[in-house]
Amino acid sequence: MGETNKETTLCYADGVWNRGYDPVGRSWSEGVSLDAAISAAGYELWARIGDPAVLVNAPITVTIHHRPQEPRYLVCVEGLFGPLEWVYARALPDLMDLLAKWTPAVQFAFVTDLLCQLNDPHGGDSDVIRLLRRLLRQGEDY
Incomplete structure (x- = not known):
């Protein structure tokens, strides 16, 4: 779980980071998957930035989950070689402010x-890479 503990974690609200209750951490115990803990805390998948399904070796992935009550957004950040970490954003304006700051890095x-x-030439072989290589070759014809 990295820096996140089961009691508290960071929540972004009104441009300020505060330490607060961690609904996912409280739901996550030995033998419980992280996905199950996220669901138990009432969160559902909302968006993903840097999706590894699109780019095989996505260096940073930000996955956002949503629920009706505060903190409304769970923001999971995972590096290619590092552990998953998460924080919360209280409401949509807080999430959008956070994404405006983090998305350029991703x-x-x-x-x-x-x-x-x-x-x-021996790099990735995902659909995206093959498509881009084909489009670049077509562009050379013009």
């Missing part, structure tokens, strides 16, 4: 990895 990592795979 996009930069995603694009950098994509370019490395495009330039490596």
